[in-house]
Amino acid sequence: MYRSISGAVSGAMPKALRQILRTPMTMIGIVLVLAHVIVALCAPWVIPYGPSQLAGMPFEPPGDRFLLGTDVLGRDYLSRLLMGGRITMTVALVGVLIAIVAGAFLGLCAAWFGGLADEIIMRLVDTKVAIPSILLVGVLIPGFGQSVGVLIFVIALVYVAGVIRTVRAQALTILPQSFVAAAVLRGESSLSIMLREFLPNVADLLCVEFAIRMSSAILLVSSLSFLGLGISPPTPDWGLMVSEGVGFIHTDPWLVIYPSIALCTLVVGLNLATEGVANALGLDAARGMVKG
Amino acid sequence: MLLETTDLRIGYGDGEGAMKLAVDGVSLSLDTGQTLGIAGESGCGKSTLARALMAYTRPGSRITGGQVRIDGQDILALPEAGRRAIRGRRIAMVPQNPLSSLTFHMTIGAQIDEILRRHEGLSKAAARARSIELLAATAMPDPAAVHRRYPHELSGGQRQRVVIAAALACRPDILVLDEPTTALDKTTELKVLKLVSDLRDRFGTALIYISHDLNVIARVCERICVMRDGKVVETGATRATFAAPRDAYTRMLLRAVPRTTDPSPVRPGPTPGDTQPVLRVENLNYRYAAGGLALPFLPRRKGVLAVRDLSFDIHAGRTLGLVGESGSGKSTVAAVISGLLPPGGGIVRFCGTPLRAAASRRSADLRRRIQMVFQDPLSSLNPRLSVGRILMRPLRIFFGMNPIEARAEAGRLLERFEMPVAMLDRFPRQLSGGQQQRVALARAFAARPDLIICDEVTSALDVSVQDHVLDLLLSMQAETGTACLFISHDLGVIKRVADHVIVLQNGEVRDAGPTDAVFAAPRHPYTRLLLEAARSVIDTPLSPTPAPEPAPHTDAAPGTNRGDRHA
Known part of the structure; x- marks a missing residue:
């Protein structure tokens, strides 16, 4: 399969x-x-202090010892900033990958089997779409406990519905093609038809879906951390850092501004890259965005 | 001179600055009331030329040189407003696809009225009266009722009449018709062609008729101009050109047109009746169920009896041609035999055993022995799989070959279908239409079938390419002794490949028998109508001693004696 793609x-x-x-x-x-x-990959080897190490006095100004000063507890701010994207990116990556794989499978099943299978899958998708994501998260995370595992599950659940819809729509355009009929006449199994005939034709779509959902998921994880539902202290995390710094915004605005810049550059970068690559591949990146 | 182009050049960019010429130095002229046919195969630039005659180019292309003059005035030099004033009034166009040129949310009447009110400044009532008059002029039955209808409520032929009526609304001096009948059935085409000729006589409109079909041009046009790769290779009076073509390409095109007068293949072997037929169909009935199993590949016409009491035999090495127009049920027959549709009433026996189930419930061996080739070659090949993987799949499934054996065999198949082995690593979109269809045929023959079902396999191809594909099919069949059910709307093609023929109309058999006999003495009026529509008018005045021209490919199949065919 991989070779053909x-x-x-x-x-x-x-x-x-x-x-x-x-x-x-x-x-x-x-x-x-x-x-x-x-930066995320290399951070552990380049940071001057441990991200949770109480290295100095609280609110030390930027200087020779602490390039960006220290935070409210006296931890080196630069170290925390460099480490702050790792967990968010990992959670978003794993969650979105699960959403893509599950969404592709269910979307192809809905299109290929049609009938009852299609009805069941798509009505479940409708149900998911009808519930606001923030409400879903607000119920699931306190319910299952606040851990990275739950966070990944929640991310996958939030994004799987959109992937199913997009994949199903694309698969429905492949369904009437004669090469599918030819595969049926060869007696290929449903799984083999989905993997050989359909999957390569939705592969580029999945790549774009992945990139779009990634930027959205990174924002979601950060928002959750900010609200206290995501990554728990003392783990360094941008969303968490913004939330910790927000009380001191009048005296030490950099505590909020630095992690915000880090988050913005990542998300904007992802969006620009996705849109450009999608255009080059002839796909519409905006289409997936709307369904969120 | 009414219309004249001089050294017209139209280029399109490939996005990297360089321009490729789609139309390369075309000069042609047309006088009042004349008819000019522009012939050529796909990609020769004929449609680009047609649009340029109205001073229009598609986005991405532009006119890089030359002139288009109407009554001596260069319309390319005009500002956009001036061009708009000319379009519709001086020169109008009938595009290929009548459905996409009509707006589906407006009634027919509203669309024609709009032209008249805008261009001619007619009042609402006057515009309505005129458009009904125009519809009546296109021999539309009940024009007042059609005026109130929406495009989807009309048949293809009726839609094309509407588009012609709209084009004629402002009484243009020149009408450009771009493949106006290509999407229509042959009998409908005949009616539309007659209409076009009548309108020319009645209004004195000069016509430019663009078509890939030389036969159609011969019916309508006094003069012809043959295009290839953006250039005019030959121009002259139609009769004279067809009688004595000067250019080698024109000769090749003329020779490639299959004719109903060609001899049908004579095949050696036991006469039918001596042996068991490969396929015996007895009283096949098929009704599309209301509801029931959803099969996405086929149009679903609920509750319609698509095939009624169809019976036939096909023997090894023989070909049965199934002829009919759209909706005649011929594709349903193919789907039932191949197993895409579950069988309806009647018995289908394959080598003596009744075929009961849909393909998924048949044995692997049965699936191998019945192979199908589809109409649209691109759609029948997965665009994301290489040619090698496409050809290896049946070999691995049906013969359990390992990847190395399968690849070697796939390479042999490609060579048998006259393609280089290197093509194994190409993807379908990188192939030409003819190559795609040859890969599709190779995939079918890879299974070493006893019966091959060809559903309109050459309809999407240019004539010269069609000729080659048919040659390969015939020679492959002669080599392997495979029986063939060949479905087509083109009687010329049927005559070329089939020894027996069945004519279907609305699911019922109108005529059946040996192809030569049926074509020579059709019993049913519908068969006679089809034959009249398919009759090649380009042969009638052919010179008795045509210069023999070497064919681009020389593997004439046994039974298809090229030398005997009209050249």
Whole structure:
């Protein structure tokens, strides 16, 4: 399966790649995302202090010992800032991957089997869409307890419905094609038809879905942390850092501004990169966004 | 001169600055009341040329040189407002797809009235009266009722009449028709062509008729101009050009047109009746159920009896042609035999055993022995799978080959269908239409079937490509002794491949028998109508000693004696 996807992409790649390289906004997005990923990966080896280490006095100003000063408890702010994206990005990544895999499977099932299976899957999707995400989260997280595992589950649940809808819609355009009829006449199993005939044709769509949901999920995790429903202290996390710093916004505004800049550059970078890549692949990135 | 183009060049950008020429230095002229046919295969630039005659180009392309003059005035030099004044009044166009050129949320009347009110400044009542008059002029039955209808309530032929009426609304001096009948059935095409000729005689409108179908051009046009790769390769009086084509490409095109007068294939082997037929269909009935199992590949016409009491035999190595227009039930027959649809009434025997179930319930061996090839070659190949993987799949499923054996065999199949082995790593979109269809045929023959069902396999192809694909099919069939059910609306193609033929109309058999006999002496009026519509008018004045031209490919199948065919 993997071989066919990469093969197909390599066939279409030169033109798409050229378009990506030619679009400055897309390149800015890609550079921003790469920078964040590199920082997140390297952070543990470059930070001067442990992120939870009480290294100095509270609210020390930026200086030689603490490049960005210290926070409310006297922890090195730079170290916390560099470490602050890791958990959010991991939670968003795993949650969205689960949503993509499950959504692709259920979406293809709904389109391929049709009838009752389609009805059941799509009515469940409708139900999910009818409940505001924040309400769902507000019930699930206190209910199941506040842990990374629950957070990942919640992220997957929030995003799976949109993926199902998009994949099903795309699969329905593949359904009437003769190559599907040819596979039926060969006696291929349903699973084999979904994997061989449908999946390669929704693969590029899934890539774009993944990127869109990623930026949205990072924002969601950060918002939850800010509200105290996400990542728990003392873990360094941007959302949490904003929430900790918000009480001192008049005296030490940088405690809020630095993590906000970090979060913004990541999300904006992801959006720019996604839109550029989707355009180059001939897909509509905005379509997925609306369904959130 | 009414309309004249000189050295017209139209280029389109590929996004990297360089322009490719779709129309390359075309000069042609048309006088009042004349008819000019522009012929050529897909991609030759004929539609781009047609739009440029109205000073219009599609986004991404532009006119890079030359002139289009109407009564001596260069319309390309006009500002947009001046061009708009010319469109509709001096020159009007009938595009290919009548449905996409009508707005589906407005009534027919409202759409024609709008043209008259805007261009001619007529009052509401006057516009209505005129548009009903126009509809009547296109021989539309009950024009007042059609005036109130919506496009989807009309048949394809009626829609095309409406579009012609709209184009004629402002009495243009020139009418450009871009493949106006390609999407229509042959009998409908004949009616529309007659209408076009009548209107020309009545209004004295000069016509430019664009078509890939030389036969159609021969029916309508006094002069013809043959295009290839954006250039005019030959131009002249239609009769004279067809009688003695000067250009090699024109000769090749003319030779590739299948004719109902061609000899049908003569196949050696036991006469039917001596042996058991590969396929015996007895009293097949099929009614699309209201509700029931949903099969997404096929149109569902609820409760309609699609096939009624159809019986036929196909013997090994023989081909049965199934002829009919859209809605005749011919695709339903293919779907029932292949197993895409569960069987209805009647008995279908395959090598003596009754076929009962849909494909998924048949044995793997049965599925292997009946193979199907579809109409649209691109749609029948998964765009994300390489040609190699497409061809290897049946080999692995049906013969359990390992990947190395399967790939080697797939390469042999490609070569048998005259494609390089290197094509195994290509993807369907990188292939031409003819190559795609040859891959689809190769995939079917990979299973070494006893019966192959070809559903309009050449309808989407250019004539020269069609010729090659049919050659390959015939030679493959002669080599393997595979029986073939060949479905087509094109009687010329049927004549070329089928030794027996059945004519279907509304699910009922109108005529049946050996192809030569049925075509020579059709019993049913409907068959006669089809034959008249398909009759090749380009042959009638052919010169007795045509210069033999070497074919682009030389593997003429046994039984198709190329030398005997009109060239």
